[in-house]
Amino acid sequence: MWYLFRSIHIAAIAVLFLCPSPSESAALVRVPDQDVPIFHDDRSQEELNQAIAQSLAYLNSRPADIIIRMGDQKVTVQRLIQTLVSFQKLLDANLSDQELQQKIIRDFLVFQAVGSNGSNLDHTMLVTGYYQPVFQGSLEKKPPFLYPVYAPPPDLIIKPGKGGEKKQTGRMKDGHFITYWTREEIDTLGKASGNELAWLKDPLDVFFLHIQGSGLIRLGDGSLRSIHYAAGNGQPYRSIGKYMVATGRMRLEDASMETIRTYIETHPDERREILFSNPSYIFFHWSPISAAVGNLGRSLTPGRSIAVDQTCFPAAGLAFLKTRQPLLESGKIIGRQPIQRFVLVQDTGSALKGPGRVDLFQGTGEQAGLVAGSMKERGTLYFLLLRFEAP
Secondary structure (H helix, E strand, O other): OOOOOOOOOOOHHHHOOOOOOOOOOHHHHEEOHOOOOOOOOOOOHHHHHHHHHHHHHOOOOOOOOOOOOEEOOOHHOOOOOHHHHHHHHHHHOOHHHHHHHHHHHHEEEEEEEOOOOOOOOOOOOOEEEEEEEEEEEEOEEEEOEEEEEEOOOOOEEEEOOOOOOOOOOOOOOEOOOEEEOOOOHHHHHHHOOOOEEEEEOHHHHHHHHHOOHHHHHEOOOEEEEEEEEEOOOOOOOOHHHHHHHHHOOHHHHHHHHHHHHHHHHOOOOHHHHHHOOOOOOEEEEEEOOOOOOOOOOOOOOOOOOOOOOOOOOOOEEEEEEEEEEEEOOOOOOEEEEEEEEEEEEEEEOOOOOOEEEEEEEEEEEEHHHHHHHOOEEEEEEEEEEEOOOOO
């Protein structure tokens, strides 16, 4: 599970956009037919087909009569399925942009995310990126691979939520259920020792694997093994970027994955203080699936899968994103380019709170990481819903 504890490597700036998670009805507003955006898509249909198929696979595994709120509508899972199936038929018809626009207006309701707190008139959101990293590693502890990646320890207990309550994570002590160990306690007191899956050569590699929530580990023989989110320690996620801004180490506008990493690498004596400011800790498992996997248990599609607060927006839902992203040339960011495309809600994360955040999956490896780590843009997000549910 990708699960987006990785989300917001640039979360220092997210504080500007966070708000208490509203209900779904508050997160989306209906767009009158005359005001819907132009639905021109700038990526390949093949990728969109793949993403739609993943959302359909998830929705078809859910009870069809589950009710969610979407703007002013009470929506069943079946209606979300019909939305995707109907939209796929439009794609398969090879319509012109104008014909597609007309049929979307005819057949679908359009909603817009209210944005940061619902008060901004243009409903803008903070749009960031994330990716699946590749790290050098070993299955044995040997120099330079000295920093462990852990599987869930046997004393970690996760109690499912009941009646809409959140799940509880902790451990037992003297017959009482208490909070689980923090990042500092796990790393300095060896509270997860004995559950090592792999070893990496840099503690920052381990930390950023936690933030991304999934990755590939390249072993000494050149083979790649996929490692995915298994569980968290239940401690709150706290952005180290936000902490570094608050403690005067960098300016808000300069915070990015690259600048955060560079600062810590050049100030090694401050590394523990900074990393331990985030008590959240992630445990992993080996996966036969090399693709990144979102919290829906389905493979993510680069450029098409998004992560959002799924208490605000429908899981597996069809959306349309307008924003900008970094333009890469010869391994360097040379500018920004506008993007507009259909996307699918297929992931979430602890740093994504409220209707003002969206994280776009950029793919796997260094190039994707460069784009994802430098992406912090304003954007707008629209959702499509079939006007009427078929019997």
